[in-house]
Amino acid sequence: MLSEFETQLLGVMMMLIMLGMGASLTFKDFRIAFRKPKGILIGLVCQYGIMPFVAYTLALLLGLAPALAIGLILMGCMPGGTTSNIFAYFSKGTLALSIMMTICSTLVAVAVVPLLLAFYSGLKDLPAEFTVPAGNVAQVLVVLIVPTLIGIVLRKWKPNVGATIELIGGLLGVFVILFLIVTWVPRNHMLLATTPREVYVAAVGLGIVGMLLGFGLSRLFRQDPVRSRTIALETGIQNGPLAVLIVLLTFAGEKQQQVLLIPVLYSLFIVLTSSAVTVWFRRLSTREELARDQAKVVTGPARPVA
Numbered sequence: 001m002l003s004e005f006e007t008q009l010l011g012v013m014m015m016l017i018m019l020g021m022g023a024s025l026t027f028k029d030f031r032i033a034f035r036k037p038k039g040i041l042i043g044l045v046c047q048y049g050i051m052p053f054v055a056y057t058l059a060l061l062l063g064l065a066p067a068l069a070i071g072l073i074l075m076g077c078m079p080g081g082t083t084s085n086i087f088a089y090f091s092k093g094t095l096a097l098s099i100m101m102t103i104c105s106t107l108v109a110v111a112v113v114p115l116l117l118a119f120y121s122g123l124k125d126l127p128a129e130f131t132v133p134a135g136n137v138a139q140v141l142v143v144l145i146v147p148t149l150i151g152i153v154l155r156k157w158k159p160n161v162g163a164t165i166e167l168i169g170g171l172l173g174v175f176v177i178l179f180l181i182v183t184w185v186p187r188n189h190m191l192l193a194t195t196p197r198e199v200y201v202a203a204v205g206l207g208i209v210g211m212l213l214g215f216g217l218s219r220l221f222r223q224d225p226v227r228s229r230t231i232a233l234e235t236g237i238q239n240g241p242l243a244v245l246i247v248l249l250t251f252a253g254e255k256q257q258q259v260l261l262i263p264v265l266y267s268l269f270i271v272l273t274s275s276a277v278t279v280w281f282r283r284l285s286t287r288e289e290l291a292r293d294q295a296k297v298v299t300g301p302a303r304p305v306a
Contacts, residue, residue, distance in 0.1 A: 014241055017082050018144045022151020042221050043101040046214040046235040048112050051076045054209050056120045062198040067258035070121060070130045072202050074243050075263050077116045079105035081239035091278040092285035093230035101234045110141045136250045181268055203265035207273055211236030229281045237274055240267030
C-alpha cells in the first residue's frame with residue numbers, strides 16, 4: 001500500500017514537521033497558556049475522551065473486521081496533527097490555541113494513547129494478533145517529541161531560525177499529505193473501487209463527528225464561537241501520518257495492508273472535509289466581524305455626560 005520510499009519519506013517528514021511545531025512556541029507560551037487553561041483542557045477532553053469513543057462506536061455500529069477496527073480505534077486515539085493549525089489559521093480561528101492544543105495533546109499522548117488503545121481494543125474484544133503494543137506507540141511518540149523540544153529551544157536561542165523552521169514545518173505538513181494522496185491514489189485505484197461502503201463511512205465519519213462533538217462540548221463549556229470552532233477542528237483532525245508510522249512499526253505483510261486502510265483513507269478525506277468546514281467557518285467569522293463592526297457604527301462613540 002505504501003512504497004518503501006514513501007515510508008522513509010513519511011518518517012523524515014514527521015521529524016521535520018514536529019521540529020517546526022516546536023519552533024512555533026517558547027516556554028513562555030506554556031506559562032501564559034496555563035494561566036487560563038480552560039480551552040486546552042476542553043481540547044484534551046475532546047481529543048482523548050470524544051475521539052476514541054467515536055472510533056470505537058463506529059467500529060461497533062458498522063461491524064468492522066478486526067483489522068479495520070484496530071485501524072479506526074488507533075486513528076481515534078491519535079493526538080492532533082499540525083494540519084489542524086493550518087486549517088485553524090485559514091478559518092480565522094484562534095491559532096495560538098490550536099498550536100498549544102496540538103503540542104499538549106502530543107506530549108500527553110505518550111502516557112494516554114497506549115492506555116486508550118488497550119482499553120478500547122479490549123472492549124471491542126479484538127484478537128491478540130491485532131494488538132498494538134504500548135512500547136511501539138511510546139517509541140514513536142518519544143522519537144517525535146524530541147524534535148519538538150529541540151524546536152522550542154531553537155526558537156528561544158535563535159528566534160529568526162525558529163520562525164523559519166516553523167514555516168517550513170507547517171508547509172511540510174501539507175506537502176506530506178498531498179504527496180501521499182497524489183502518489184497513493186492512482187496506484188491504489190482498484191483498492192478504492194472495491195473498498196466496502198462502511199469503511200468509507202468510518203474513515204470520513206470519524207473526523208466529521210469529532211468536529212461536531214468538539215464544537216458542541218466547547219459551546220457547552222461557554223467557549224466563544226471562534227475558540228469553539230478552533231477546538232472543533234483540532235478535535236476532528238487527528239495525526240494521520242503518526243498512525244501510519246505506528247502501523248508500519250507494528251504489523252507486517254497482508255495484515256499491515258489491512259490495518260493501514262482506514263488511517264490512509266482518513267488522511268485522504270480529512271483534507272477534503274476540513275477544507276469544506278474551513279470555508280464555512282471562515283464565512284461565519286467574517287459575518288461575525290461585520291456584525292460587530294456594524295454594531296459599533298450604529299451605537300457610535302459614547303458621549304460625555306454634561
